Amino acid sequence: MAQWLGQRTRSQRIAVLISRPGVRNFFYNFFDFSDVVSYKDFDSSACYNQTKDIVFKITYKGQYIPSLINAFEKTAHSQIADYGKVSHYRVQNMHLEYDDDYVFLFASIIDPAPPETLFTLHENKMIKSKTNRLLMFKHFTVNLCAEECVEYTGCYGFELSADSVCTLTVMKFSEEKADSQLQDSQGTNFYATYYTSIIIIIIVVVVVV
Numbered sequence: 001m002a003q004w005l006g007q008r009t010r011s012q013r014i015a016v017l018i019s020r021p022g023v024r025n026f027f028y029n030f031f032d033f034s035d036v037v038s039y040k041d042f043d044s045s046a047c048y049n050q051t052k053d054i055v056f057k058i059t060y061k062g063q064y065i066p067s068l069i070n071a072f073e074k075t076a077h078s079q080i081a082d083y084g085k086v087s088h089y090r091v092q093n094m095h096l097e098y099d100d101d102y103v104f105l106f107a108s109i110i111d112p113a114p115p116e117t118l119f120t121l122h123e124n125k126m127i128k129s130k131t132n133r134l135l136m137f138k139h140f141t142v143n144l145c146a147e148e149c150v151e152y153t154g155c156y157g158f159e160l161s162a163d164s165v166c167t168l169t170v171m172k173f174s175e176e177k178a179d180s181q182l183q184d185s186q187g188t189n190f191y192a193t194y195y196t197s198i199i200i201i202i203i204v205v206v207v208v209v
Contacts, residue, residue, distance in 0.1 A: 045092045045110050052111035055093075057104055064098035072096075076105055084109060115146035119157065119191035122178075126159050126185035132171035133159075140166035146191065155193075162187030 045053075058076070073094060081088040086109055094107040127133065134155060137148065145166035149155040152168060159167040173181060173192035182190060 043092060044089050045108075047117070048090075048110040048113050053092075054109045055106070056108070057106050060103040060105065061101065062103060063100075064096070064103050069096065073105075077107075080107065080109075114143065115150045116142050116191075118150065119146055119193055122182060122190040122192065124185055124188070125182040125190040126188045127167075127169055127171060127190065128181060128183045129171070132169050134168040134170050136168075137166040139164050142191070149191075149193070157190065157192040159188055159190050 058080075073096070077091055077094060078088065081091050084091075090110050090112075092108055092110050094105065097104045097106065135148070135152070137145065140148075140160065141164070142160055145158045145160055145168075148166065149158050149168050154170050155168045156172050157169050159169065161167075171181060173190075
């Protein structure tokens with residue numbers, strides 16, 4: 001994140017270069033950074049299960065004062081997340097309604113992201129070393145296998161065969177070591193919790209006072 005110095009700085013172009021050898025280069029230009037980041041700018045609800053959110057209403061006795069709304073919403077958002085012991089980004093869709101005597105705050109707490117979204121698919125690949133295999137389950141879907149891996153301490157990925165056999169692994173997969181860690185397999189897919197690659201991010205910030 002760009003940090004602006006002083007109050008008289010102006011928005012400037014920030015160039016970002018992301019390079020992944022063997023694939024291609026990506027160039028992005030970002031403009032108009034704000035000194036104050038609003039929680040409303042980070043709507044992550046599309047990344048979560050849409051059927052398991054918790055929608056609620058909080059009623060406050062008092063009058064609606066337009067000049068205090070921004071401060072009120074910011075404080076309420078923070079307190080809901082803190083008291084609910086959830087990430088601030090899971091408190092979404094906040095809005096206010098009011099009458100002569102009360103202010104009503106509506107919001108939702110979105111469900112954790114589906115487990116399968118936490119893994120990277122390597123199609124038609126399986127683990128070379130049998131010693132890295134942990135547990136096996138039959139008649140599993142991708143989602144069920146991902147749930148088991150997320151809940152099992154030490155699991156860093158899983159295989160899912162064409163006949164729905166799920167195998168958890170303790171192997172820490174690395175993109176740079178893929179040739180030595182994985183082998184071709186028809187019908188079996190490997191899912192890694194993460195992969196490492198050489199990603200170079202160059203951020204050039206020009207600040208004009």
